Amino acid sequence: MIKEYFAIAFRSVLAHKIRALLTTLGVIIGVASVILLMSLGNSAREEAANQIRGIGSxxxxxxxxxxxxxxxxxxxxxxxxxxxxxxxxxxxxxxxxxxxxxxxxxxxxxxxxxxxxxxxxxxxxxxxxxxxxxxxxxxxxxxxxxxxxxxxxxxxxxxxxxxxxxxxxxxxxxxxxxxxxxxxxxxxxxxxxxxxxxxxxxxxxxxxxxxxxxxxxxxxxxxxxxxxxxxxxxxxxxxxxxxxxxQTQILGVLDTLMSLLTTLLSGIASISLIVGGIGIMNIMLVTVRERTKEIGIRKALGARQSQILAQFLIEAIIITTLGGGLGLLVSYLGTLLITFLTDFNVLLGLDAVMLSLVFSLTIGVIFGIYPAYTASKLEPVEALRFE
Amino acid sequence: MIKLENVTKKYVMGDNIVMALNGIDIHINEGEFVAIVGPSGSGKSTLMNIIGCLDVVTGGYYELNQIPIQDYDKDELADIRNQQIGFVFQQFNLLNNFSALENVMMPMTYAKVSKKEREERAHTLLSLVGLSDRTEHKPTELSGGQQQRVSIARALANNPAIILADEPTGALDSTTGIEVLNQLKKLNQDGKTVIIITHDPDVAQTTNRVITLKDGCVVSDERRQDYD
Known part of the structure; x- marks a missing residue:
């Protein structure tokens, strides 16, 4: 059954490619900036630590x-x-x-x-x-x-x-x-x-x-x-x-300062993730309204509330995860660009990657649940009448 | 098999209370071919929604297959629609993004039938309605008559005992309308209980029982003796 939901959700995402891409843009930007800032911060810490260690600990x-x-x-x-x-x-x-x-x-x-x-x-x-x-x-x-x-x-x-x-x-x-x-x-x-x-x-x-x-x-x-x-x-x-x-004390202070800065910047960047999530909720609500008739038909033919909920929730998750993946790609290209333009070696941290994927998944669930719930609660008679 | 006793349905629209159904008593037995007719506003669509478990009664008693419908929750009603009733709508109500085959498979998906079996059965049903060469076409690539035949195939997907057709010929020209009616008649001859909701007396004449509604009440219920 889950497989079918994914198939259905992919179909409707593909049916509106441009819309899906624009919707994911918020998540792409959010994820990319969080990953990039985290990686930059970590690399800067590493760099500073190396420099100080080079002077002699x-x-x-x-x-x-x-x-x-x-x-x-x-x-x-x-x-x-x-x-x-x-x-x-x-x-x-x-x-x-x-x-x-x-x-x-x-x-x-x-x-x-x-x-x-x-x-x-x-x-x-x-x-x-x-x-x-x-x-x-x-x-x-x-x-x-x-x-x-x-x-x-x-x-x-x-x-x-x-x-x-x-x-x-x-x-x-x-x-x-x-x-x-x-x-x-x-x-x-x-x-x-x-x-x-x-x-x-x-x-x-x-x-x-x-x-x-x-x-x-x-x-x-x-x-x-x-x-x-x-x-x-x-x-x-x-x-x-x-x-x-x-030197060790300086290193400690510097490290604390840098991680504070990194956390702060990532925190600010994650606001854009939330904004992206709200964008997704908005589009999902529009989608549910647009497809009221479809929901009516599916319900008339025997879809349970939970099945409609799952269908739309999975659709939201697909969109945000897509955004997360693309954001990851963008941040990877970003690190390559920074490494190329400066002599600063930025590496994509595994923690940043995991975090962004978990983030986009969570955003999908949080902001997808309300539209999906709205869809699942539609009365079949009302929904069928919708043109 | 279908038993409605003193069924009422009340809508509140602002300050007005509309009695869409006002004390309906109907018994329909297994294997019957019934037309429910009446002018618009007579309550026949409301009645179809209630028989089809798309809506619930305000008052009275509705029993389907010996079980009172008020005992069911929404999910169980969804299962009844899925398993026991096949819907044929005036506007076909097919999903335009999906092929004829996928549309026919859809009710089986909700019945958790395996993919292989779904496909086989959908192919069989589409050839039954004469569309074996149109399985991959989207609804928009099919004529009205063909779309209605896809929806008949879809109605049969989970092999329900009851076919509920709401103005099945309403959006078709008279020739294709007759074809669709013949298809429904054939289903009845194969043992299905077929209920057609229509305002067209000619359509009603193809059935062997005509229930006439007016202002939410049954005004006549005639069985045709000469029905072949």
């Missing part, structure tokens, strides 16, 4: 927000062993503007020590990072971000070349690998010079403000962070004058 970041309460210059040396700190680097920063072919190019300048690269998992594509020797003897050398060579030294040998920073000549000894943009700005437009050298130059942020600390293992990150916090608490006037957090 042992990393702890300390920032002193006011100068009251002096940090001893060697405070990290003093707690290094007890806090299970592997390495650390201070960072002071400045920026410079270079004019290339009439265009301003902003370059961030970071004064760091030789440990900075390993702490931040910064790899070199050419040459080397700052060395212990460079730090010890304050050699005027510079390591540049991946975009610098082509911007400031087009068609030139980069290693061994001289870069003028704030009027001082520096010898380029290395080029960092491409890193992209993260919360500390565009890493590829950054240059690194020895910190003590930087501290003597004008225009840099003051020392003892920003620190990068690497715990000796991933398991000890929380321990190290606690020790650092305890120390800062003991020496700083208030907890509001410093910030210290681990």
């Amino acid at each position: 042992n990393l702890i970041f300390v920032n002193i927000t006011d100068r009251q309460g002096n940090l001893p210059n060697d405070w990290l040396d003093n707690i290094q062993e007890a806090a299970l700190i592997k390495d650390y680097s201070q960072l002071i920063s400045s920026s410079a503007v270079y004019v290339v072919e009439g265009q301003d190019v902003n370059v961030s300048i970071s004064g760091v020590n030789d440990k900075y690269a390993s702490i931040n998992s910064l790899d070199m594509s050419l040459g080397r990072f700052l060395s212990e020797y460079d730090l010890e003897y304050d050699t005027p050398v510079v390591v540049v971000g991946s975009k610098i060579p082509s911007l400031l030294f087009p068609n030139q040998e980069i290693i061994g070349n001289t870069m003028i920073i704030k009027g001082m000549p520096f010898t380029v000894v290395g080029v960092a690998e491409e890193r992209g943009t993260n919360f500390s700005g565009d890493n590829d437009m950054m240059v690194y010079i020895p910190i003590r050298y930087a501290a003597r130059m004008s225009g840099f942020s003051s020392i003892n403000k920003t620190f990068y600390i690497e715990a000796n293992s991933e398991d000890n990150v929380d321990f190290t962070l606690n020790r650092v916090l305890t120390y800062l608490e003991s020496i700083m006037p208030s907890t509001s004058s410093y910030r210290a957090f681990s």
